[in-house]
Amino acid sequence: MTNLLLLQALNGLQFGILLFLVAAGLTLVFGIMDFINLAHGVLYMVGAYLLATFVGVTGSFWLGLVIALPVALAFGLVLEFLIFRRLYDRSHLDQVLATFGLIMIVNEGVKIIWGAAPLSVPMPELLSGSVPLVGPLQYPVYRIAIIAAGLLTALGLYLMIGHTRIGMLLRAGASNGAMVSALGVNIRRLFMIVFGFGAMLAGFAGAMVAPILSVDPGMGESVLILTFVVIVIGGIGSIRGAFIAAILVGLVDTLGRTFGPILLRMVLEPSAASQTGRTLAPMLIYILMAAILFFRPAGLFGRKS
Amino acid sequence: MIALAPRTRLLAAALLFVLFALLPFLATALDDHFIVITATRVMVFAIAALSLDLILGYGALVSFGHAAYLGIGAYTVAVLSSNGVSDLGLQMLGAVLASAAFAAVTGAISLRTKGVYFIMITLAFGQMAFFFFVSLSSYGGDDGFTLQARSTLAGMALLEDDRVFFYVTLAALVLLFLFANALIGSRFGRVLTGTRENPLRMQAVGFTPFRYQLTAYVISGCMAGIAGVLLANQTEFVSPAFMTWHRSGELIVMVILGGIGTLVGGILGAAAFLMLEEWLAIFSEHWKLGMGALLILVVLFTRGGLTGLLRRFLGGRA
Structure with a gap:
């Protein structure tokens, strides 16, 4: 039981870290540009497909990753240049519609280029295998690597936003974009940097999960919705909020699916417990979100508007 | 806003x-029964x-989870008809009650x-409803549930006739x-606007804006629930696929395409969207590519949707 708890907690942590990588870019785009981007999940999916392709071409996971990241960045910048920069001044509704259209295009485009069948990416040699945790318990190295990479990224973001000049501009842009612009900062270029960076983070997250999940055209969407939940819980624009909310959502979702039915068995008969558990588990994070927003309408770390 | x-x-x-009322006659004239079926779907x-x-x-409430009510209405039909209640009126009443309950809780x-938070929280509630029905294994779960027959009117199976x-x-x-028209013209509608x-x-x-907004939200949910009852009858099948967030997005697209805040626009938009879907699908299985591109173009280059275009075309009189 304790072993299972530890194992699932680690899985939840890993899932949360992944959500954080996608959410970090999205929350910055929301917070700084007040831009609602439904197509963010698409960047995650494209990251995974790019990795699958370049690993196939080069035969090496690492080389593939090194090529896939700048290409994901370039893809994000092209989208920004072609579509998004025309939408910054529009209403949220227009942004929702245009990015919804973009999802349709990219999802269909991916199906045309790579086919609808799921692709798989081989695990890199260096990170395959498991390490012993406690007693007989083993945990895959690759998942530990994802956790480590995510934590490093979080640390990097924290340092960048809190302690560099560009981070200072980002924070200033988030609280008052017009003023920053008036002080002579090229806010459009700042937007582009944020956007490209967010695209690369999402692409990185997609690339990281490619070896443990199947790469398919629908993969961006499940993550997108969860990412929304994460940034809403965390408070839009707050990286710290996104981090805490991502871990929370990852843990609640993973642990809820395993332990929900087990806990329910204490009060219900087994068959009813497993049915109720299966029904409740996927709804758990939405209930969590509703509860948090009920008490804090702007999320955990959001500013009151 | 026009x-x-x-x-x-x-x-x-x-x-x-x-x-619309003349369409069945056109179908007879052309001997194309498909027109009746498509038109019914459009009206739903x-x-x-x-x-x-x-x-x-009229309320500037961007609900991104509206398809949930389609699903709630549709599943009301499935649940009631498999428990012996096959009357359309009773099913609609059930759907209205279920939708009202869901809308009142999630709406509150x-x-x-506000703003982006509202869009995303409605999206999340829509997903919550979606997952609820996906895991409802007694009604087919993910695979959906085939209805035995269409609902009855006054105890007779009148609806079997298309x-x-x-x-x-x-x-x-x-x-x-x-x-809806009366509602918008009433004092309530004015306060909402x-x-x-x-x-x-x-x-x-x-x-108190909250009370008016919540009431409008509940009323809107109930109407969509009725659409769900009709949708289930039209397809004679219910499935969680009725309530995916894509569907919610498409509903928003229909409203925008037709012209937001005009009531007629929604009807026009639904017709335009579904016809376009059918038409693009003739050319290629990848019709979503064209639909997506069209959406972006509409957002970037037109304002006021179809109603707006029509209005400009007619020199502001339409």
Whole structure:
């Protein structure tokens, strides 16, 4: 039981870290540009497909990753240049519609280029295998690597936003974009940097999960919705909020699916417990979100508007 | 936002309804039964789009989870008919009650938030409903649930005839349109519109925006629930696929495409969207590519949707 708890907690942590990588870019785009981007999940999916392709071409996971990241960045910048920069001044509704259209295009485009069948990416040699945790318990190295990479990224973001000049501009842009612009900062270029960076983070997250999940055209969407939940819980624009909310959502979702039915068995008969558990588990994070927003309408770390 | 004069709105709607009513005769003339089926589907989604326009256009509440009510309505039919209640009227009543309950709870929480938060929390509630029905294994779960037969009217299986069902759907659309139209013209509608323009001022005048917004949200959910009842009858099948977030997005697209805040626009938009879907699908299985591109172009280059285009085309008189 304790072993299972530890194992699932680690899985939840890993899932949360992944959500954080996608959410970090999205929350910055929301917070700084007040831009609602439904197509963010698409960047995650494209990251995974790019990795699958370049690993196939080069035969090496690492080389593939090194090529896939700048290409994901370039893809994000092209989208920004072609579509998004025309939408910054529009209403949220227009942004929702245009990015919804973009999802349709990219999802269909991916199906045309790579086919609808799921692709798989081989695990890199260096990170395959498991390490012993406690007693007989083993945990895959690759998942530990994802956790480590995510934590490093979080640390990097924290340092960048809190302690560099560009981070200072980002924070200033988030609280008052017009003023920053008036002080002579090229806010459009700042937007582009944020956007490209967010695209690369999402692409990185997609690339990281490619070896443990199947790469398919629908993969961006499940993550997108969860990412929304994460940034809403965390408070839009707050990286710290996104981090805490991502871990929370990852843990609640993973642990809820395993332990929900087990806990329910204490009060219900087994068959009813497993049915109720299966029904409740996927709804758990939405209930969590509703509860948090009920008490804090702007999320955990959001500013009151 | 384009405002249509109430009289123009009624006139345009009357024209549309007459056109709809004539379609079965066209189908007979062309010997193409498919027209009746497609038109019924269009009208079902027109009801859903109309209900969304009520809160989106007049309350500025961007609900991204509106397809949930389609699903709730559809599953009400499945649950009631497999428990022996096959009367359409009773099923609609059930759907209205279920939708109202869901809308009241989720609306009360969602309306505490604003703007982007509201969009995303409604999306999340929509997903919550979706997952609930996915895991409802006694009704087929992910695979959906095939209905034994269509609902009955006054104990008779009248709806099995596609034409009768067509006119029942048309009647529902007309009645709900008239209801929405009256609602918008009433004091309630004026307060709602005022809240859209400036909630702070409405508060200063002495209204509580929350109450009006929640009421509108619940009413809109109930109307979409009725659309769900009709949708289940049209397909004779219910599935969680009715309530994916894509569907919610498509409903928003219909409203925008037709012209937001016009009521007629929702009907026009639903027709345009579904016809476009059918038409693009003829050319390629990858029709979503064209639809997506079209959406982006519409957002970037037109304002006011189809109604707006029509209006400009007619020199501002339509």
